[in-house]
Amino acid sequence: MAEYKTEPLKSWKKAKELRLNYYQNYQQAHDKGGLRWTGGAWAFDAIPAGLGRDVYNITGEPYGASIAFDRSLSTECLEAAEAKGWARDLCSYMRNYWGSMYLNKYAFGGEYPKPDFCYQDHICCSHAKWYQHVAEYKKIPYFCIDVSVGPYKDLTENRLMFVVNQMHEAIEWLEKTTGRKYQDDLLIEAVENEQRSTSVWAEVCLLNMAKPAPLDEKSMYSLYVHGTLSKHSKEVADFYEELRDEVKYRVDNNIAALPNERCRLMSDTQPPWGFLKVFRYLEQYGAISIGSLYTFGLIGLWETKPDGSWAPRKTSMQRGETITTRDQALRILADWNLAKPEWQHFYHPNLKTEMMMQIVKQWKLDGVMLHLNRGCEGLSCGIMENRLGIAATGTPVMTFEGNMGDEREFDEKRVMARIDSFMETLGLQIQKTVATA
Amino acid sequence: MFTQFFNWYEKRHDYAREWLAKTGGEVVGCFCSYAPEELIYAAGCLPVRMLGSHEPQDVTEPHIFGMFCPFCRDVLAQGLKGRYKYMKGIMISHSCLHLRQSYTSWENHVPVDFSYYLPFPAKVQTVHARPYLKGEFAQFKEALEKWRGKLIPDDSLREAVELYNENRRLMREIYALRHAPDPPLTGLEAMVMVASSFFVDKKDHNVELKRILPELKNRKLDRNTGARLMIVGSEDDDTAFIKMVESVGATIVADDHCTGSRYFWNSTEVNGDLLQSIANRYIDRPACPSKDWEERTRFPHILKMAKDAKVDGAIIIQQKFCDPHECDIPMLRKYLEENGIPCLFLEFDVTVPLGPFRIRVEAFLEMVGEEDLF
Amino acid sequence: MGAKFIKVLLFKDGRVVVRTREEAGFEPLAAAEKAYAAALAQAGVAESDVQNVFATGAGRKNAPRAKDSITEVSAAARGINHLMPNVRTVIDVGAEEGRAVKCSATGKVDDFAINEKCAAGAGSFTEAVARALEVPLEEFGRLSLQSSKAIPMNAQCAVFAESEVVSLVHAKTPKSDIARAVHDAIASRIVSMVRRVGINNDVALIGGVSNNPGFVDALSRGLETNVTVPEHAEFIGALGAALIAGERSN
Secondary structure, eight states, rough: OSEEOOOOOHHHHHHHHHHHHHHHHHHHGGGGOOOOEOTTTTTTTTTTTOOOTTTTEEEEEHHHHHHSSHHHHHHHHHHHHHHHHTTTTTTHHHHHHHHHHHTTTTSSSSSOOOOOOEEEOOOOSHHHHHHHHHHHHTTTTTTEOOOSSHHHHOOHHHHHHHHHHHHHHHHHHHHHHHHHOOHHHHHHHHHHHHHHHHHHHHHHHHHHSSSSSSOOOOHHHHHHHHHHTTTTTTHHHHHHHHHHHHHHHHHHEEEEESSTOEEEEOOSSSOGGGGGGGHHHHTTTTTEEEHHHHHHHHTEEEEEEEEEEEEOOOOTTTOOOOOOOHHHHHHHHHHHHHTTTHHHHOOOOHHHHHHHHHHHHHTTSSSSEEEETTTTTHHHTTHHHHHHHHHHOOOOOOEEOOOOOGGOOOOOOHHHHHHHHHHHHHTOOSSSSOOOO | OOHHHHHHHHTTTHHHHHHHHHHHOOEEESSTTTTTHHHHTTTTEEEEOOOOOOOOOOOSSSSTTSSSSSHHHHHHHHHHHHTTTOOOOOEEOOOOOOHHHHHHHHHHHHSSSSEEEEEOOTTTTTTHHHHHHHHHHHHHHHHHHHHSOOOOHHHHHHHHHHHHHHHHHHHHHHHHHSSSSSSSSSSHHHHHHHHTTSSSOHHEEEHHHHHHHHHHOOOOOOOOOEEEEEEEESSSOOOHHHHHTSSSSEEEEEEEEETTTTHSSOOOOOSSSHHHHHHHHHHHHOOOOOOOSSSOOOHHHHHHHHHTTSSEEEEEEEEHHHOHHHHTHHHHHHHHHHHOOEEEEEEEEEEOHHHHHHHHHHHHHHHHHHHHGO | SSSSSEEEEEEEETEEEEEEEEOOOOHHHHHHHHHHHHHHHHHTTTGGGGOOOOSSTTTTGGOOSEEEEEEEHHHHHHHHHHOOOOOOEEEEEEESSSEEEEEESSSSSEEEEEGGGGGGOHHHHHHHHHTTTOOOOOHHHHHHHHHHHHHHOOSOOOOHHHHHHHHHHHHOOOOHHHHHHHHHHHHHHHHHHHHHHHOOEEEEEEEEGGGGGHHHHHHHHTTTSSEEEEEEEEEEEEEHHHHHHHHOOO
């Protein structure tokens, strides 16, 4: 059945190393007199970078996902959070994270390393509340930036300045809290790196337009994650450039992620991390998920060309703009992040349906699988309207219910049965012999 | 004494239609209690809060995933069922994600002439929220003016602020009467008084409030007050529930709901710029949990309210799946209990199972009562 | 291979030869063998004469004798199309799952919805309440037709709904009104799901719960359209599987 050649991704090893270093650096930060902070993957992490080169963070969502991936640890953590009275339907990353904190267990070995401060931004109903509780439980200082300014298409100076003003406030707070002198040159460097890593990640995703696709979404999860850990760092920006070159090589040489690619799909929202085998299951049918608004648009930054197609967003460096002041850096950082595709549907589901349909068109997809993710009210917000909108275009779409971080809410048998039904509607049958990458 | 309020509450649509016929204005549906109603009122419109109808329904599943709160689905159902055909405008101030979906699905599926998404700071605790919100109010005001085809004069806005302030002041005065050893009004009456204020012209509402206020001061209810309870939590206009609680030996004497005290607690203090003053009022009001960070300002506020009303216990209710309240409740419960206020927690749906809830409430009342023995 | 019953249908030259049914119980595979053997015996057909066997339903992948399987969704669309080609919405309600399928004039699936887990167990729930009220299941549906009183009941969650039933019992509500409230609540959950694919006439109801007149009545009211229940409605999935088995053996 194999029609295309395939080979393992060379960047794999580097990706693994980088991730492990990240969690170790955080754990060991105090040994070298450094600082550590905790907050979300959406936080403006370039800002604390101005406190010095020895400042390390852990971001809560990927940390919660790492716990979810280890099902027995996750169950322990979730139960610990429930024992404190928290509702089972709250964000499952948050409950995993809190559980790890209560149990004093670090998912990467040892005790939960106490952060020096919490620093966050507020995008959904839980984001600010998450670290409000970490701060009160660990008795550490906390600062959170509010980004409730509406969709990017309607951005005004008043709205942008609300974010920028809070960023200035955050810097003053960081100086006061840590007693360190803030270094604008480090901020500028971080802002440039962040633009580079998120724009290059978009280039990687764009290469997945190729048929056969050089990457499948399951692999992309292990790669995009760096952008959720430390998008402002030079290491991540450099790594993404290496990765882009390798993916380009794969495209040029027709190297497929799935040798029997017959059907191209996209998913939506975070996957059920304990059940990534959903993606392997699809492969039996020759179906591949080539990405999603989530993998493309949480870390990737894009711009729309006059013909409506998506292209990687041009960085300030590419536009020839030199950043010289703190204010300029913060304005660029705020504007850049507010343009994040995955941010827009918080304001209106139609914005997301439009973006998804652009992906369907541009990446030449045959169908869409929506994960009704009970673990994340943010990315599930408006998802049924997305279903209606996509179905109205005649694009095949299915939903399956699950939870990114709480496996107790995933009914494996029913989900697989539903996938079977969807595959049948797409006219696909299981291919008896399957070669996997 | 409260008949008029009950009528308004139950016949909200009749009232709105009559208001339209009488004034020639427009009705604007507001999806969150952070809507700057003074601005809408000054534009010659009747702002009404969108609430549900507490009936099971089968029309919202295609629009809102089942993990979002029953309230937001109940609200949307009202539009999908065509109950607001007379309403030409809708707006929302940046709210929780749940309610935001009622608004966006309404915009997608229920025809309206005017729809406005008002960005509103979630971090009301930063100094930057004030100028930001003033700017957003200014932009909203312009949009209203454009829709209505006429400018909103400062005098109209000032009058609207005074009218709203009077309404707030009167309701607070009536709430204060509940501190008496035998409150002259029940929790049910208080709930309907506030909820009806969402639907009627504040001019009409104020007339009625002023009529009952002197009478209330001398009113003796033919019932035992029993245990004094406060009720705290998500959106709540569940009259069936509160009626049940007050039928088993208790009286609700205080609340912290966006459909209750949070809605009217503070007034606009006009000081310099009018729009800025209005914005400050919304920033300074008792917070929804989704806007209560980094500091938890709700807790001391609720405790003070509990102490002022000398409550024996608190019922904490939560709309199922309500994330903002779920992020507060365990800590709030701990805080209140540490401060000597026992709590009963209940999860609400569009309808509540009154039988099982009655048993829990009765058990709670026995527990609260027993404390006096020792 | 249903959650509650195993159904076997033998199809030859464009018509159904025989239908047999066995309770799945604890040994669904043995039950399937029994139903299969009974079907052959009743039809007087030797096993070697059976050209092809397809399975569908919850246990389809473990079905004995079956050479292949198709999902309940495709089977429902195909089966109903054979009997009633004008049907565009087929609703399939069994013991554990409810499904709505939008199908084309040729019996192809255009869209489908399956209940999310909070709304699962329509058939089982009715059974549980019937048992609690000490009414035989067959009576339970008819009983609700005697009631003209709508009592609102929480439709979102079966656990909440069950506690509401308890309240109604305590309040000495007549059994017929409780029966109607239960059917209305379940129908409301199914209607919610059907709305996801749209209510396109004609509408047919298949699956085990279609035997319950109380449910059919509640569903028709909820959908505000006439719902047709074909003869042998719980065999429609098996019919669809047989039709596809026939095609694939050629």
